[in-house]
Structure formats: C-alpha cells, structure tokens
Amino acid sequence: MFYDVTRALTEDILIFPGGDPTPVFRQEDHGEYLLSLLSLSTHTGTHIDAPSHYLKNDQSIDLVDPASLIGRCRVLDLGEQTAITRADLEGQVEEADRLLFRTWFSGETAFDPEFPHLTLDAASFLVEQGISCVGIDSPSIEAYDGDGSVHRTLLRNEVAIIELLDLSGVPEGDYYMAALPLRLKGLDGSPARVILSDQPIS
Structure with missing residues (x-):
C-alpha cells in the first residue's frame, strides 16, 4: 500500500508568514495545449531544506544525497506534543534510519505559531543516533521563534529535513520512503513529493 504524504500544492496552502510569499498559479490556454506558470518559494508546501538554507554554503538542494531520502523510514505519532524533546524520542528511534513525526498539526490548513517542533536537545539526539533524514507535518522543524540552531545542528551533520508533510492518514510504524x-x-530548498509504502519501493 502506498501513502502520499505530500500536501496538495495550491494557491491557498498555508505559508510561513514573514518569509514565504503566497503562491500564484496561472494557467494559459494555447489552443492545442495548456501551459501553467507558477510563482512560489522554494519552501512552499511539502518541501526539503538544503544545508545552504541555514548554513549559507554551497551545499544546495541539487547536491543533497538521494540515499538520505530513499529507504526505510519510521513514522512516530507524537499526538498533542508541541515541543518535541530528547525525552520524547528516547527508546523510539533505535534501528531507524529516517524519521517522520506525526503530530496534531497533520491536516491543519491554517498557520499556528504554536506548531509542533524539535527542541535543540532533540535535534542533537537525532544526530547522535545517526538519523539521516527527519520530517515533520508542521511548517518548520524549528519553533516559530527559534534562532536557527535546530536547523543548523541537523543540516551541519547532513541530516535531511522535510517540512509540512501530511501524515494524518498514516499509522505509526515502519515504512519505505521516497x-x-x-x-x-544552486538553490536552498525545493518542493517535494513524498511517498511511503509498507513494501520496499523498487
């Protein structure tokens, strides 16, 4: 079974205020065919952060190793948790390569500054555990008033970051992810299509 955990990319998708512009789609009829023009941020909708997003280096999204984004993945249901700490993750990530956090925000359509996020000690713990990719269903892996330290801790250690997933239809458990x-x-991030399967993806 396949789960598409990508949010549908529309003009009214929730955006991070103060940074991302409202996306604009325009479809043109050219007689024999249709052609659409898009205006949106590299961090609109379900997207992946490149290291250059926060480290301001040359590690752009086209250089992110696909090996960190394809393979075994664990979905953790953290329920009503908002600030996700090391203590919330201990004992749940052993033998996991990639982690996706399902929270109360999955399926939400309006921005909430109190969205679920990782604390710095949680980010450091994931680095210690050798996690290669972490994803969350909220607008950012880091708190709304964060200083960038969570992003930098993960990205500096080559942990790929996926944000604004929709895990509302996915039970907790182990999957395969693409x-x-x-x-x-040369860019700092990109919208992405994220698929989970209960069988190896080949």
Whole structure:
C-alpha cells in the first residue's frame, strides 16, 4: 500500500508568514495545449531544506544525497506534543534510519505559531543516533521563534529535513520512503513529493 504524504500544492496552502510569499498559479490556454506558470518559494508546501538554507554554503538542494531520502523510514505519532524533546524520542528511534513525526498539526490548513517542533536537545539526539533524514507535518522543524540552531545542528551533520508533510492518514510504524526534491541547481530548498509504502519501493 502506498501513502502520499505530500500536501496538495495550491494557491491557498498555508505559508510561513514573514518569509514565504503566497503562491500564484496561472494557467494559459494555447489552443492545442495548456501551459501553467507558477510563482512560489522554494519552501512552499511539502518541501526539503538544503544545508545552504541555514548554513549559507554551497551545499544546495541539487547536491543533497538521494540515499538520505530513499529507504526505510519510521513514522512516530507524537499526538498533542508541541515541543518535541530528547525525552520524547528516547527508546523510539533505535534501528531507524529516517524519521517522520506525526503530530496534531497533520491536516491543519491554517498557520499556528504554536506548531509542533524539535527542541535543540532533540535535534542533537537525532544526530547522535545517526538519523539521516527527519520530517515533520508542521511548517518548520524549528519553533516559530527559534534562532536557527535546530536547523543548523541537523543540516551541519547532513541530516535531511522535510517540512509540512501530511501524515494524518498514516499509522505509526515502519515504512519505505521516497522523497525527491526538484533538481534546482544552486538553490536552498525545493518542493517535494513524498511517498511511503509498507513494501520496499523498487
């Protein structure tokens, strides 16, 4: 069975205020065919952060290793948790390569500054555990008033970050994941399609 955990990308999708512009789609009829023009941020909708997003280096989204984005993945249901700490994760991530956090925010359509996020000690713990990819169903892996330290801790250690997933229809458990960004040369992130399967993806 396949689960598409990508949020539908529309003009009214929730955006991170103060940074991301409202996306604009325009479809043109050229007689024999249709052609659509898009205006949106690299961090609109379900997306993957490149290291350059916070480290401001040359590690752009087209250079993110696909091996971190394809393979075994564990979905953890953290319920009503908002600040996800090391204590919330201890004992749940052993033998996991990639982690996706399902919270109360899955399926929400309006921005809430109190969205679920990782604390710095949780991010450091995931690095210690050798996690190669972490995803969350909220607008950011880091708190709304964060200083960037959670992003930098993960990205500096080559942990891929996926944000604004929709895990509302996915039970907690182990899956296989394929999460691929557009190959946007030199850019800091990209919208992505993220698929889970209960069988190996081949």
